[in-house]
Amino acid sequence: MSSSAPQRQFDLAELDTYMAAFLTGDAAGAVHRSLLSGGLSQMTVVYRTEERDADRTVVVRVPPEVGPLEPYEPVVEATLLEAMAELGVPVPRVVLVEADREHVGRAFYATDFISATMTAEADLSDPEEARTVAGAFLDLLVSVHEAPVDAMTVRGTLHDILGHIPAKTPLGVLDRWDAVLERTDIAVPAYHAFLSRWLRARCPDAAEQEVVVHGDFRLANVLWNDQPGSVAAMMDWEEAGLGDPMYDLAWLLMGSFADDDKVFGLATRREFIDGYAERTGRPVDPLRLLWWEVATGWSLLAMNGRATGLVAEGSYHDLRPMLYGYMNRRIAHTLLRKVTAHEDLLASAPLMS
Incomplete structure (x- = not known):
């Protein structure tokens, strides 16, 4: 408090x-x-x-x-x-x-109340329906990122509304969660401390484009109408802020690594990356995306660490963060693979055309 x-x-x-x-x-x-x-x-x-x-x-x-x-x-x-x-x-x-x-x-x-359906992981046996839903999911993401931050609405501009919120920029995210963990009385695992140091060492510049970042862009936060691919609403905006659009793309790709890994049961990792680039007309920088994937995964670990600390203090009573240990191990392993992929790509950068 x-x-x-x-x-x-x-x-x-x-x-x-x-x-x-x-x-x-x-x-x-x-x-x-x-x-x-x-x-x-x-x-x-x-x-x-x-x-x-x-x-x-x-x-x-x-x-x-x-x-x-x-x-x-x-x-x-x-x-x-x-x-x-x-x-x-x-x-x-x-x-x-x-x-x-x-x-x-x-x-x-x-x-x-919206009468619609929600799923955390699609189970679509029809490949065409899966492509339709994946495309609508990406269209939704792009619509969030293309919302004009300086356009006037009855509630002011998006910049007016979100300007005081911690920025979803590289330094903004690192500073926020480092500060959170500093006031949390828990010992973070060694891999988390390593990720913190690595993220600081490889921190990219702020993006040229400032957009509204949803902050928790995943399939479970979308409500769907009965017609396949028809979005009813995007939910859970409490983590929204202004910043780098790669934050949201990285967040939804967090658990994937290989190009052919399925994401939310809808499409492959590569299809999501290419689909986002096609819709925005901007290529996705693989180095920047990998950094953000590590940063968003690290921030999730930090959030769960903070929640666990609050439970230990007796001021928070949701025990689910303490039960996420196995998931955190899987995420941590994937993040370390992404660190290696980033380093390999960085080493080969002078030879890239």
């Missing part, structure tokens, strides 16, 4: 009352509440009301008081969603923003 002043504790019963008043006009109105499982950070609550004339369902996002992705700024996240929607990016429609934490103990926002 950024302040030692006492804060009001979050009260789920008060949220029930607040949402009943919002949905029905009566704080004692009948609403149904259910919790959705999701990522490591925010609590996602679905509220539904059934009335004679209409029924309505909304999704409420409530950040934790303390967590691995601090500081949490739900009002900024909601404002970004409103701006991105105006710019044509498919996102949930914001219906409520409550900035005053005194109501329920936290600031929060709500969006309309």
